[in-house]
Amino acid sequence: MEASLERIGTQIDRDLDQHIANIQSLIRQPSMSTSGGLGIREMAVRLQKAFAELGCQDTALFDTSGNPVVFGHYDTGASKTLIVYLMYDTEAVLPEEEWISPPLEANLVELPPFGRCIIGRGAVNSKGPLQAFLNTVAAIHAAGEALPVNLKFVAEGEEELGSIHVADVLQDHGASLQADALFFPAAGQQANGHTTLTLGSRTAIIFELEVNGERWGRGPSKFEIHAGSRSLVDCPVSHLLEALNCLIADNGNRILVEGFYEDVVPPNEEEEELLDRLAARWDEEAYRARLGVKAFIDGLAGRAALKRLIFEPAFNIRGIYGGDSRTGDVNVSKAIIPHRAVCKVGLSLVPDQNKVDIVEKIRAHLDRNGFADVAMRVRPDYLRDPGAWGQVSVHDDIVVAMLHTYARYGIDPEIWPRSPGGWPGYLFQHYLGIPFLSGGAGHGGGAHSSNEYLVVDGHDTVRGLADLEKSYAHMLYEYASL
Incomplete structure (x- = not known):
C-alpha cells in the first residue's frame, strides 16, 4: 500500500497544474439550482461524460421530477464498494459586486496566509472537492495503480434545495x-487548521404558520385596513404570536407540544x-466568538452545552412577516391592521423522532388550544422519510479509515x-443501510457567500490541493485494507 500511495502522490504533484485547471473549468460551468436551474442540465451531462472518461463501465442520468442525479459505476472487482456522494449544484452568485474576483471565472488569487486560492462559486461547496476526487482517481490510473475499491458515483443537483428527489432515486434504483x-469528499479543515469529524446528522422540518382574517373569522378578512379601527377589530399578527406562545416558552427554548420529547433517545x-x-478539547469561547453570541441558553457551558447542542431538538422561528415590515426609519410607517401574518419555523429533530408524528402532534396541539384556524404548511418531501436522521459508529470502517x-x-x-x-x-443510511462520512485534508471557505475559495497552496497547518487529493487516495486505500 505504501509504495502505491507514494507513486500516486508523486503523480498528483506532477499533474497539479492540470488538476487546478480541471477545477477551474468545472466552476466556470454554472449550475445554480437556486437560480432557476441555470446550467444544471449541462453540468449533469458533463459529469456523466467525465465518469465515463474516468473509466466507469456504467453511467446514467437518473431523471427525476426535478434535477437529474448522475450515476457512474467503476467496478474493479474489489471486495468493497464505496458510494461517492457528490453535489453538482451551487447557490447563486449575487451580489456579484461583493466578489474580489468574478465568481464564474475561477481565478487563482493570492489570499494570505494560504497563498494561491481558487475563488469562485462552488470552489469549496462543492465543485472543488468533487473535481479534486475525480483528479485523484485519474492520478491513480496515471500512476499505474488500480483502484482498491469499487466506486459508485452518485451526484445530485438539488442539494441546495434540500435534496428533494434523492429519496426517489434511492427507492427506484436501490x-x-x-x-x-458512503464517502462525501470535502475540504474538512477550518482556516486555523482545526478539523472536526462528525458521525451523524440531525434532520429538519421547515414549515409555515399562517393566520388570515377570513379563515380566523376575525380581523380584516380580505385586505389590510386603517389602524384607526384597532380598538374594535382583531389583529391577525397578534393571533399568530398567541399561537406561537402556545407552542413554545422560555424564549422559544422549551417546546410545549404534548409528546414532543417522548421519542428523543x-x-x-x-x-x-x-x-x-469532545468537551475536554472544545474551545467554547472560540465557538461563541465565531457565532457572535455572548452566552448560551440558560447559561449552559462545557459538556452540558455540547450535550444540548448535539442531542436535543430545537424550535427556531426563522422569520415573521405581516403588514408593514419596513425597518430602519421609525418615521416611515403605514397605519394599517394587516389581514394576514406568516412565520417560518425550522424544527431540528434527533433520533428517534419521527417527522410525520411531530407534524401531527403540532397540528393537534394547535387545534386543542383554540388555534384550529392557523394554517400549517409543510413541504411534502419533508414527510416522505419520517425518521430522516443518521448516525454511525466511531468503529465503522469508513470512520476508522478517515481517522x-x-x-x-x-x-x-x-x-x-x-x-x-x-x-x-442520512438518506443513504435510511434506504441502503450503510454508514456515511465526509472528510478531506484541505481547506476552503465562503460557502453560500461572496468570495468562496479553495486553498491551492496552503502551509504547514492548512493543507493545499495536492494534499487534499492525496488524502482521498489514502482514505480509499485505508478503507480497502480494513
Whole structure:
C-alpha cells in the first residue's frame, strides 16, 4: 500500500497544474439550482461524460421530477464498494459586486496566509472537492495503480434545495446502488487548521404558520385596513404570536407540544464517551466568538452545552412577516391592521423522532388550544422519510479509515457524535443501510457567500490541493485494507 500511495502522490504533484485547471473549468460551468436551474442540465451531462472518461463501465442520468442525479459505476472487482456522494449544484452568485474576483471565472488569487486560492462559486461547496476526487482517481490510473475499491458515483443537483428527489432515486434504483459505505469528499479543515469529524446528522422540518382574517373569522378578512379601527377589530399578527406562545416558552427554548420529547433517545455509552473527549478539547469561547453570541441558553457551558447542542431538538422561528415590515426609519410607517401574518419555523429533530408524528402532534396541539384556524404548511418531501436522521459508529470502517488518513497528516480531529446540522448522507443510511462520512485534508471557505475559495497552496497547518487529493487516495486505500 505504501509504495502505491507514494507513486500516486508523486503523480498528483506532477499533474497539479492540470488538476487546478480541471477545477477551474468545472466552476466556470454554472449550475445554480437556486437560480432557476441555470446550467444544471449541462453540468449533469458533463459529469456523466467525465465518469465515463474516468473509466466507469456504467453511467446514467437518473431523471427525476426535478434535477437529474448522475450515476457512474467503476467496478474493479474489489471486495468493497464505496458510494461517492457528490453535489453538482451551487447557490447563486449575487451580489456579484461583493466578489474580489468574478465568481464564474475561477481565478487563482493570492489570499494570505494560504497563498494561491481558487475563488469562485462552488470552489469549496462543492465543485472543488468533487473535481479534486475525480483528479485523484485519474492520478491513480496515471500512476499505474488500480483502484482498491469499487466506486459508485452518485451526484445530485438539488442539494441546495434540500435534496428533494434523492429519496426517489434511492427507492427506484436501490438495486444498482448497493454498497458498503458512503464517502462525501470535502475540504474538512477550518482556516486555523482545526478539523472536526462528525458521525451523524440531525434532520429538519421547515414549515409555515399562517393566520388570515377570513379563515380566523376575525380581523380584516380580505385586505389590510386603517389602524384607526384597532380598538374594535382583531389583529391577525397578534393571533399568530398567541399561537406561537402556545407552542413554545422560555424564549422559544422549551417546546410545549404534548409528546414532543417522548421519542428523543439519550446518548448511548459510546456517545457519552465521545462527548467526554469532545468537551475536554472544545474551545467554547472560540465557538461563541465565531457565532457572535455572548452566552448560551440558560447559561449552559462545557459538556452540558455540547450535550444540548448535539442531542436535543430545537424550535427556531426563522422569520415573521405581516403588514408593514419596513425597518430602519421609525418615521416611515403605514397605519394599517394587516389581514394576514406568516412565520417560518425550522424544527431540528434527533433520533428517534419521527417527522410525520411531530407534524401531527403540532397540528393537534394547535387545534386543542383554540388555534384550529392557523394554517400549517409543510413541504411534502419533508414527510416522505419520517425518521430522516443518521448516525454511525466511531468503529465503522469508513470512520476508522478517515481517522487513519488524518493521522498521516498530523491531524487529530475533534470527533462529534452528531452534527448540529444535517446533510443527505442520512438518506443513504435510511434506504441502503450503510454508514456515511465526509472528510478531506484541505481547506476552503465562503460557502453560500461572496468570495468562496479553495486553498491551492496552503502551509504547514492548512493543507493545499495536492494534499487534499492525496488524502482521498489514502482514505480509499485505508478503507480497502480494513
